[in-house]
Amino acid sequence: MARELGISSEPLHGWYRKAKTDRAVAKPVRRVDSVGREDLKRLRKENREQQQMIETLKKATAFFVKENDR
Incomplete structure (x- = not known):
């Protein structure tokens, strides 16, 4: 060459x-098309909801561990 x-x-x-x-x-x-944007929006919402659920479960676990120790 x-x-x-x-x-x-x-x-x-x-x-x-x-x-x-x-x-x-x-x-x-x-490039993200309109379908991709909708998917991203849905996944972000789902992620937020799951993070909130995880925080709730952590608090519930701590509460029950504390109650169990009494």
């Missing part, structure tokens, strides 16, 4: 390594 371009292979290898590194580091850009 370098011969076809009329350059030495060293710069070509350097460019290849840099491009490979840049591609590995770059984050892909994702």
Whole structure:
């Protein structure tokens, strides 16, 4: 390839390594369509509800442990 371009292979290898590194580091850009937005909204709501349930269960567990120790 370098011969076809009329350059030495060293710069070509350097460019290849840099491009490979840049591609590995770059984050892909994702567009979210309306269905994706609705799913995200639903999942966030579900996550909030589950976090609230976890907190309630933690408090209930602490209460019953305390009551059991009496």
